[in-house]
Amino acid sequence: MARAELSYNYSNSGRGGAPKWCYYKRTTVIICSFNIAIALYVFHNLYSSLYSYPYQDLHNGVSYAPDQIRKMEESVRIRIESKPVKLMEIVKEIKKRFNREDSVKLPQPLKQKLTNELLEVLRVVNASANTTLQHEAVQQWRNEKLEEAKTLKNGKSSNSNILKQEAETLAKLLEFKWPEVLDQIGLWVPINVINNEHNDKPEGEDDFDETILAGRRLPPECNVEHHTDYGGQAVKWGLTHHKESAYECCKACLDHAKNAKPNEIKCNIWVYCPVEEGCHSPDIYQHKLQECWLKYDEKPKVNFKDMYSESYRNRHPDAPMFVPWVSGVISS
Template identity: 55%
Template sequence: MARGVKWGCSYKKTTLIVCSINIVIALYVLRSLYASLYTYSSHHDLGSAVKYTPDQIRKMEDSIRIRKAKEPVKLVEIVNRLKKESNKEETVVELPLQVKIRITDEILQRLRSLNANANISQQRGILIRALESDWAVLSENIGLWLPAEIVNQEHDDKPEGVEEEEFEEEILPGRPVPPECHVELHTDYDGVAVRWGLTHHKESAADCCQACLDQAKRAKPGEKKCNIWVYCPSETGCYSPDIYEHKNQECWLKYAEKPKLNFKDRYSEDYRNSHPNAPVIVPWVSGVVSV
């Protein structure tokens, strides 16, 4: 009897141990299955992310670009602009005082034209007609009429046969140039320099001409006498194809047996192409005097 009880206790312990082992094995199997499933899912996701071919990627990019291009951007801008315009408050333009007085006088004149026995309703009627039915005529009478279309035409008042002057009338600074100086605007004469203008400045073209006349009178026998004067009246200086920078009020005194022009009025297009710094108009003022 005692042996049977002892055997029963051993059987229960054995059963408990076997059950515990089975539970541990079951948990291990479940954990392994879960880990395998998670690993498979991760590999599957990674594999699906890189399965797109270059052609498929290009098509997707084209699709995105087409969708963006088809967006009604201009339509949205127009709608927004219309909303802003519709939300703007109406601008009330106040009439000038003179116009108000003329309107008042017109209305009073119409009211005075009524008979003395006119009642309030008649006065109200004439007032309404003045402001509504006859408003177009009233507006025209008081100067508020605006034409439907304004056409501006350019009229050429220049007499026939009169050509436009090539240069506008130019006034030289300083005192007037005497007639004996024979001044020529926009002119540069050639000649041998008897006085360099780089260090010889005069306040006006008349003074430069006078310096030329004085040099000719004081010249010693055998010395060249000045018979050409060249002056720079431009405040920004005058152009010359040499290496020097010619400034305002330079006065060159020259001599030439037969005076010859360097430049007159304008520098030619060919000259300006070969000399990019040359202006269009000759800036110098010159004159040939008799000695």
Template identity: 60%
Template sequence: MARGEWGYHGRGKWNCSYKKITLIVCSINIVVALYVLRSLYISLYIFSNNNDLLSVVNYTPDQIRKMEESLRIRRENQPVNLIELVKGLKKELSSEKSVVELPPALKQKISSEILQRLKSLSANATVSDRQEAVESWRKEKLEEAKQLTLRIEGMNSTILQEEAAMLVRALESDWAVLSEEIGLWIPAEVIQLEHDDKPEGVDDSEDEVLPGRPLPPECNAELHSDYGGAAVRWGLTHHKESAEECCRACLDQAKRAKPGENKCNIWVYCPSETGCHSPDIYEHKHTECWLKYDEKPKISFKGRYPESYRNSHPSAPVIVPWVSGVVSS
């Protein structure tokens, strides 16, 4: 009995000691964890306070005065004129990008109507008379287009309903661009030069030779000349290897023209390998061949471009690069 009791009391003491040790270890771990968390919190708090302190800078009155003086000088030296000029250029560029693009058929119709209006003038009409005639046509067509946009019925119009809105803008704000696109340009003065007049720097003893076959007499070829007229064949898509072939194409078109169609009586050819200048917006390339018609053919340019024209068209060369002629009927 004594041995059994002793064994029982020994086991009880051992069990009691194990529980105490476990509690002590757990308590220590909890204390250590709390200490670590407190240290981290204090470190973060101190770091944030240090950043706030660093961000606050105290300037002296003298430093503030110098900064205000620097800002005042910077404002006074701003390139105000340059800024306004840049704003103006941006506005012009944005307005150019928003130009209305009319269908080619409508442009050709407008060109024909203006040409007919100019033909109705007398032979001795002045430049101002031609300008007034074109402006009168523009106002009439603009009013017609505006009425069409209001869907007024029973009108005898030469334009379609869906084209009216575009035409209103083209004739109002985009008239200058449209004039260049259709090749409308009325010179300040018409310069008639004799056939023996030659540009400066050209020797009178030298005869300029065009590549290709010799032109027949009925072509009436004129070097460095450009005739106006209504296009019966669009030159941008009509190329010939030589001036003789271009003239021949004009003669052939006149023979094959149907009743009521314009017969070609003017041919204009670009012999220059670098292309030929024109007052419209298109890029005219080598071997372009334009077939035109005009009841009373009039020359637009011959020899040299006028100084006034070159001032308004800086890209124009000194000498007219085209060769053209009025065919004999």
């Protein structure tokens, strides 16, 4: 009995529990090893995809025969030898020389002398005069000063206020860098623009109307007035009376007056809309292109002339700047 109890205690608290603990530890090690193996496998595949293909392409690329390689090398050599090396050096030297010339500036004392002389030249010709004369005076001064600088540069004596050491620089600037000289001095003379009006109107012809009207030219008895709207009693209602042109509208008024019976009202005013967008009028109607109003008034009065007033346009937002109607009072 005592031995059996001892055996039971030993199995529960001694070595008898070792097999169960070893089982869990071994399972954990196996799972971790499996995860590590999977991770290594994944990393290996990624590494292979990134580096294996370029490496393979590098080694599996197109291979050239020795004869082809020799021809390519010879082509590169010929191309290098055919470079215009001498010309490139000349161009580079020219650029350097021009850069050195571009950097030439007027010394301050010389700049002040030239400025004072040019101001005196412009003062003589009157700075407010014709700019063409100003240009001619400045150009003449330039030619004289250039000749003076060249004379000093060549070692010849000259009655000049320019120093001999300044002559070479001044001659170069006046001859080749004249716009830069003017820029450094700060002189700008505007170009004089003269507009000559060319009148090609045939002799004896009247001036053209300010608005070009479609159709035939209106006869004098129509007394056409642009940008004008006459009032009066309607003889022909323009909303339903359309004509192809102002000439046709005026002719309709003349015909109406000619053919009217003794007791009928005779047309003595015609009003025509020549504008494609229509003509504004302070009534409820939308007046359209080719409307021809025939009217009568014993003493014709103008409703609108030339431009609508600003106060009128404020009251009528749709009103344009100018009166669009064309009209006339028939001569009796």
